[in-house]
Amino acid sequence: MDGVLTLVAAPGSGALDAPRVEAVRSALDRLGAEEDRPRWLAKGEACDLAFAGLAPEQAEGAARMALGDRPVDIVAQPMADRxxxxxxxxxxxxxxxxxxLDDLAAHVGLRDAIAAITARAMNGEIDFAEALRERVGMLVGLTEGAFADTWAETxxxxxxxxxxxxxxxxxxxxxxxxxxxxxxxxxxxxxxxxxxxxxxxxxIEDGRLTGRxxxxxxxxxxxxxxxxxxxxxxxxxxxxxxxxxxxxxxxxxxxxxxxxxxxxxxxxxxxxxxxxxxxxxxxxxxxxxxxxxxxxxxxx
Structure with missing residues (x-):
């Protein structure tokens, strides 16, 4: 088998069971794939299906159709160098x-403003480096103690x-x-x-952020x-x-x-x-x- 499909359920969700795995196997069969027997990596949580005759993208698509909206993650990839x-x-x-960084901002009452910039940067809407400089600039004067307080909550x-x-x-x-x-x-x-x-x-100078x-x-x-x-x-x-x-x-x-x-x-x-x-x-x-x-x- 040259490909493997891994199904991983949310821990404790009970979303992955033998009937669901069989439904995925049937979906692969309908596309003409060959499969090995399921290999359970963790009962009720994670299962491998080795397959041949399909591209990983095809196998993943078939599995998604079979599982519907169940909270199960699907990873399809080549078996080699796994x-x-x-x-x-x-x-x-x-x-x-x-x-x-958002948590640090909470110590000066700026969590919402800085988190909004973070969200845009993380979604690729604005340049990361410029967004970082802007956010740190808003924290000028923040004490070093805020780092320790933030770490305690991380x-x-x-x-x-x-x-x-x-x-x-x-x-x-x-x-x-x-x-x-x-x-x-x-x-x-x-x-x-x-x-x-x-x-x-x-x-940091004299125990406070300079904003740079x-x-x-x-x-x-x-x-x-x-x-x-x-x-x-x-x-x-x-x-x-x-x-x-x-x-x-x-x-x-x-x-x-x-x-x-x-x-x-x-x-x-x-x-x-x-x-x-x-x-x-x-x-x-x-x-x-x-x-x-x-x-x-x-x-x-």
């Missing part, structure tokens, strides 16, 4: 549940530590590459076990360049790379990676990404690589 040796991950709204997305720990246990290199701030990326890197981080920094971002701004080009550079340094074909993110500044790396996953993405990103996870947590990226639940690691 397990990845390099992970490049975005931070805000991906590895952590929130946008840390939460990892379910599955984040498991994703990194499991891939590292299999020998993968894992990098956090963010348009956010080093104060947060360094802490997330330590919590999750990432090998390195790349991010932005802000200028340290140049150069880390943006979509940085994310793509990091993916390409690391793959080259490790001698990896792009087919063995995985990228995950939610915003427009992630899209170039998502399209370049062997498996690029838009995680609970902005609409403009969902429209272009080849793989989208809307219902599962970050462990869906492990299922997409063929890891079964009993192979998951919780610590590096």
């Amino acid at each position: 397990r990845k040796a390099l992970l490049i991950a975005d931070m805000d709204s991906t590895i952590v549940t929130s946008e840390t 939460r990892l997305t379910p599955g984040a530590r498991t994703l990194v720990a499991t891939m590292k246990a299999s020998g993968a290199r894992c990098l956090l590459v963010s348009g956010g701030f080093r104060y947060f990326t360094e802490r997330v890197m330590d919590l999750c076990g990432f090998d390195a981080q790349v991010s932005n920094d802000v200028e 971002v340290m140049e150069p701004v880390r943006d979509r080009r940085t994310k793509l360049d990091t993916l390409m550079r690391e793959a080259g340094r490790l001698g990896l074909p792009m087919s063995r790379t995985l990228a995950v993110g939610d915003g427009a500044n992630d899209l170039p790396m998502l399209l370049a990676a062997g498996l690029g996953v838009a995680f609970r993405p902005r609409p403009a990103v969902a429209a272009e990404a080849r793989a989208v996870v809307r219902h599962g947590d970050l462990s869906a990226l492990l299922y997409a690589q063929g890891y079964a639940r009993d192979e998951f690691r919780e610590t590096p």
